[in-house]
Amino acid sequence: MKACVIVFPASNCDRDMQVALERSMGAKVDMVWHREHDLSGYDLVAVPGGFSYGDYLRCGAMAARSPIMDAVKAHADNGGLVLGVCNGFQVLCEAGLLPGVLMRNANLKFICKDVELMVERADTAFTNGYEVCDVIRVPVAHHDGNFFADEETLNRIEGEGQVAFRYVDNPNGSLNSIAGILNEKGNVLGMMPHPERLVDEQLGGTDGKPMFDALIKAVA
Amino acid sequence: MSEITPEVVAEHGLSEDEWQQVLKIMGREPNMTELGIFSVMWSEHCSYKSSKKWLKTLPTEAPWVICGPGENAGIIDIGDGQAAIFKMESHNHPSYIEPYQGAATGVGGIMRDVFTMGARPIANLNALRFGRPTHEKTRHLVAGVVEGIGGYGNCMGVPTVGGECEFNKSYDGNILVNAMTVGLADADNIFYSAAAGIGKPVVYVGSKTGRDGIHGATMASTEFTEATEEKRPTVQVGDPFTEKLLLEACLELMATDAIVAIQDMGAAGLTSSSFEMASKGGVGIDMNLDAVPQREENMTAYEMMLSESQERMLMVLEPGKEDMARAIFEKWELDFAIIGTLTEPDADGIGHMVLHQDGKVIADLPIDPLALASPEYDRPWVPTPARDVLAAADVEAPKDLIDALKTLIGGANGCSKRWIWEQYDHMVMADTVQRPGGDAALVRVHGTKKALAMTSDVTPRYVFADPVQGGRQAVAESWRNLTATGATPMAITDNMNFGNPERPEIMGQFVGACEGISDACRALDFPVVSGNVSLYNETNGQGILPTPTIGGVGLIDDVAKAVGAGFTQDGEAIVLIGETLGHLGQSQYLMEVLGRDGLSMDDGAPPPVDLALERKNGDFVRVEILSGAATACHDLSDGGLWVALAEMALASDIGATIEQPGTNIPLHAWAFGEDQARYLVTTPNSQDLIQRAEKAGVIAAVIGTTGGQELTFGPEHAISLAELRSTHEDWLPEFMSHPDAH
Numbered sequence: 001m002k003a004c005v006i007v008f009p010a011s012n013c014d015r016d017m018q019v020a021l022e023r024s025m026g027a028k029v030d031m032v033w034h035r036e037h038d039l040s041g042y043d044l045v046a047v048p049g050g051f052s053y054g055d056y057l058r059c060g061a062m063a064a065r066s067p068i069m070d071a072v073k074a075h076a077d078n079g080g081l082v083l084g085v086c087n088g089f090q091v092l093c094e095a096g097l098l099p100g101v102l103m104r105n106a107n108l109k110f111i112c113k114d115v116e117l118m119v120e121r122a123d124t125a126f127t128n129g130y131e132v133c134d135v136i137r138v139p140v141a142h143h144d145g146n147f148f149a150d151e152e153t154l155n156r157i158e159g160e161g162q163v164a165f166r167y168v169d170n171p172n173g174s175l176n177s178i179a180g181i182l183n184e185k186g187n188v189l190g191m192m193p194h195p196e197r198l199v200d201e202q203l204g205g206t207d208g209k210p211m212f213d214a215l216i217k218a219v220a
Numbered sequence: 221m222s223e224i225t226p227e228v229v230a231e232h233g234l235s236e237d238e239w240q241q242v243l244k245i246m247g248r249e250p251n252m253t254e255l256g257i258f259s260v261m262w263s264e265h266c267s268y269k270s271s272k273k274w275l276k277t278l279p280t281e282a283p284w285v286i287c288g289p290g291e292n293a294g295i296i297d298i299g300d301g302q303a304a305i306f307k308m309e310s311h312n313h314p315s316y317i318e319p320y321q322g323a324a325t326g327v328g329g330i331m332r333d334v335f336t337m338g339a340r341p342i343a344n345l346n347a348l349r350f351g352r353p354t355h356e357k358t359r360h361l362v363a364g365v366v367e368g369i370g371g372y373g374n375c376m377g378v379p380t381v382g383g384e385c386e387f388n389k390s391y392d393g394n395i396l397v398n399a400m401t402v403g404l405a406d407a408d409n410i411f412y413s414a415a416a417g418i419g420k421p422v423v424y425v426g427s428k429t430g431r432d433g434i435h436g437a438t439m440a441s442t443e444f445t446e447a448t449e450e451k452r453p454t455v456q457v458g459d460p461f462t463e464k465l466l467l468e469a470c471l472e473l474m475a476t477d478a479i480v481a482i483q484d485m486g487a488a489g490l491t492s493s494s495f496e497m498a499s500k501g502g503v504g505i506d507m508n509l510d511a512v513p514q515r516e517e518n519m520t521a522y523e524m525m526l527s528e529s530q531e532r533m534l535m536v537l538e539p540g541k542e543d544m545a546r547a548i549f550e551k552w553e554l555d556f557a558i559i560g561t562l563t564e565p566d567a568d569g570i571g572h573m574v575l576h577q578d579g580k581v582i583a584d585l586p587i588d589p590l591a592l593a594s595p596e597y598d599r600p601w602v603p604t605p606a607r608d609v610l611a612a613a614d615v616e617a618p619k620d621l622i623d624a625l626k627t628l629i630g631g632a633n634g635c636s637k638r639w640i641w642e643q644y645d646h647m648v649m650a651d652t653v654q655r656p657g658g659d660a661a662l663v664r665v666h667g668t669k670k671a672l673a674m675t676s677d678v679t680p681r682y683v684f685a686d687p688v689q690g691g692r693q694a695v696a697e698s699w700r701n702l703t704a705t706g707a708t709p710m711a712i713t714d715n716m717n718f719g720n721p722e723r724p725e726i727m728g729q730f731v732g733a734c735e736g737i738s739d740a741c742r743a744l745d746f747p748v749v750s751g752n753v754s755l756y757n758e759t760n761g762q763g764i765l766p767t768p769t770i771g772g773v774g775l776i777d778d779v780a781k782a783v784g785a786g787f788t789q790d791g792e793a794i795v796l797i798g799e800t801l802g803h804l805g806q807s808q809y810l811m812e813v814l815g816r817d818g819l820s821m822d823d824g825a826p827p828p829v830d831l832a833l834e835r836k837n838g839d840f841v842r843v844e845i846l847s848g849a850a851t852a853c854h855d856l857s858d859g860g861l862w863v864a865l866a867e868m869a870l871a872s873d874i875g876a877t878i879e880q881p882g883t884n885i886p887l888h889a890w891a892f893g894e895d896q897a898r899y900l901v902t903t904p905n906s907q908d909l910i911q912r913a914e915k916a917g918v919i920a921a922v923i924g925t926t927g928g929q930e931l932t933f934g935p936e937h938a939i940s941l942a943e944l945r946s947t948h949e950d951w952l953p954e955f956m957s958h959p960d961a962h
Contacts, residue, residue: 009461009464009465009468009552009553010375010377010461010464010465011377012375012376012377012464012648012649013377013648015649015650016648016649016650019650020650049648050377051374051375051377051460051461051464053461054375054459054460054461054462055375055461056461109367109643110367110370110371110374110643110644110645111642111643112374112641112642112643112644112645112646112647113642139647141374141645141647141648143374194647196650197647197650200650202653202664202779202780203647203650203651203652203653204655
């Protein structure tokens with residue numbers, strides 16, 4: 001298993017992601033600067049939270065055009081695993097790796113708190129540490145987490161079972177309470193909540209840890 | 221260039237005496253650029269001219285203090301070769317004029333102060349004070365300030381982990397926004413601002429210079445009037461993205477040996493940073509303003525020197541390291557410009573700031589005479605008249621004690637501030653062990669089992685009624701809040717917010733508060749390592765309550781031993797540590813339940829602070845926490861015992877049964893009195909704990925037991941946790957849902 005975390009200029013959950021992955025892997029996780037072009041040799045590419053390019057325009061829109069994103073697309077096309085959390089989810093949507101878009105939260109405010117998620121898919125490399133209908137507690141911390149897609153896209157996402165997690169109590173106005181989605185092949189997951197923030201009992205819980213444990217097993 | 225008339229001098233905030241001193245220092249009439257530089261350097265904001273005399277009396281030393289006041293921030297040794305660097309600073313005036321940008325740039329400025337010294341910021345706190353909830357501007361200001369703080373801190377990826385928020389009429393026209401940053405550095409890699417090495421390059425990095433914020437420091441040194449809103453152009457605009465880049469680029473460069481000295485450009489921008497570096501190093505600077513990266517065309521020297529554009533740094537580099545440093549800043553897409561060199565002092569040993577533009581010398585100022593000879597005033601002051609202690613029996617009892625409790629935990633000042641802190645990312649960096657809402661936040665030192673505890677405290681109505689006791693109480697409460705987590709309090713930063721120091725009664729508040737702070741710092745071994753003074757917090761002659769905000773930092777060696785305020789399980793004994801006398805003077809009960817404003821002499825003296833008792837009780841509690849005997853702990857402050865019990869229950873969703881007190885104190889005074897030096901702890905084994913307390917000479921008594929889904933007080937008074945919770949949580953969201961908030 002070899003994993004890396006992409007670093008954009010204002011990524012700020014890059015270290016948190018690295019720590020969470022290393023905790024489950026017991027091995028070093030590389031940081032890859034966004035101007036790089038090559039991701040060969042990696043099994044898992046994580047796109048972390050933060051503000052990539054300041055996000056004064058549409059969140060993730062500029063980062064989606066960073067040099068590294070061609071390599072992320074190629075990695076996904078070859079069946080490699082890609083995990084995008086928060087800003088990473090926004091970047092993956094803007095880059096076209098995932099359908100839909102993340103709009104401003106319905107209350108127009110930044111929201112940072114623990115939320116409950118319902119696990120919808122437990123048969124993927126990301127989620128097989130959970131059971132379907134498990135309710136897990138994971139923090140959100142975002143201003144733009146309101147998932148939106150046009151009706152046709154939404155029907156396709158739901159029809160293909162691409163929803164990985166749903167909010168139990170929708171905090172941001174996301175359509176169908178969608179908190180995280182997969183691509184059609186199931187090797188790319190984007191989610192607004194931060195599983196990497198709850199992998200340590202001292203920080204208030206470990207409900208995020210099964211995801212990282214599962215990822216390690218998937219490519220072991 | 222315009223002519224310098226007495227009006228121009230007055231517009232620059234200089235008094236006639238100060239103008240005469242300018243003429244003496246210069247030996248000639250200064251030009252406009254030079255006058256502008258004198259003006260900002262001698263503004264109250266930059267020169268501390270009214271406060272210096274008294275700040276010098278504060279205790280600033282302890283074996284664990286690496287650097288006290290005078291640098292960008294204070295530094296303490298936290299063991300293992302690591303240092304915590306922290307400071308609190310006000311951004312009051314700008315936040316009133318433009319709440320979002322004012323608050324945002326306050327946060328940006330204080331973070332720069334900390335990373336200038338080589339620390340990575342690991343936590344932010346903020347102490348906010350707004351006017352009455354019913355004042356027409358309050359909602360708008362709350363919404364803008366909170367969003368501005370979040371907008372900056374969230375983007376920087378530094379968790380905002382704690383703070384306070386109060387509402388009081390005295391802040392109607394003059395809100396307080398005090399921002400604190402705590403950073404972490406290696407003790408052997410700290411950076412200071414003293415420039416050294418003749419001929420070494422002076423380098424400008426960060427954002428370009430624009431026309432924003434010109435004269436911000438002078439604005440922050442005058443009173444407000446209705447016309448102040450016309451000063452909106454003097455408020456700077458923040459760009460947290462650029463600051464994040466600046467942080468990473470600076471830390472990357474700091475890992476090399478290229479930097480001789482570094483100073484952020486805060487108030488009075490390029491002027492104060494360059495003068496400070498040169499003055500501390502005893503050198504001069506030759507500066508070429510044509511090389512300064514500029515955002516706008518045709519900027520004058522006056523504008524460039526006085527601009528308060530954000531996200532900029534000035535540094536002196538080792539010769540030969542320029543290209544390597546430039547490559548780092550280019551990687552982070554930031555400007556990097558060599559704008560000057562350090563020069564020899566003149567024959568009299570005085571360094572000169574010589575500014576060049578378009579090939580001409582356009583200003584030549586002697587550095588030390590200007591920087592060090594800034595005026596220091598011994599302003600006249602009168603002590604605040606002492607108030608009589610209000611006897612508990614003379615304070616009206618409420619009709620219903622539970623209703624009074626609900627008023628205290630469900631009003632503007634006692635309610636949950638969740639609506640605020642949920643807009644701040646308080647978990648990023650994944651080391652926040654104790655999230656907002658407790659006594660003190662706990663942030664783990666990354667990769668270790670240590671944690672820093674941090675808190676911000678002051679009770680302005682106490683300081684108003686008795687500045688000395690109020691100053692003591694602010695420090696004591698900070699110390700207690702840190703202690704209540706199990707941490708050892710280490711040091712404080714003080715953010716002194718007062719009215720117009722030219723009024724003797726205001727100056728008297730300042731002098732008294734300094735005395736009280738000094739007393740407490742000495743008695744508790746809790747020195748002041750950094751601080752900031754904000755005076756002239758008045759609008760139309762109406763001063764704020766004196767508000768010396770104390771930011772405290774403590775250390776716990778093993779964060780696994782820390783406790784929170786919430787009850788941890790059913791069936792534990794609740795022990796009250798400290799003596800309850802039922803002091804209701806200046807209490808939250810008096811204000812919120814009886815509707816008094818605390819200004820009248822009849823509202824009594826604040827609770828006295830016995831510092832020896834604080835120390836004894838706190839040291840006892842800390843040992844009980846660290847030994848594992850105490851499973852939860854909360855200090856008693858605003859609202860007294862019942863409010864503290866309610867907060868412990870709400871933090872855990874476990875209720876409690878409290879026994880009828882065996883005392884002759886009136887029940888409402890027992891419930892809501894604000895006697896100091898008190899804590900609540902829970903323990904599975906109260907007998908042993910009480911025995912140890914007796915041995916230590918600490919007053920301790922079991923007052924009840926945890927468990928259930930309600931809080932019951934004796935046979936007659938009870939409230940369910942569900943009702944308690946909605947009372948506590950609903951006020952602020954409902955208040956802010958009003959259309960005025962947008």
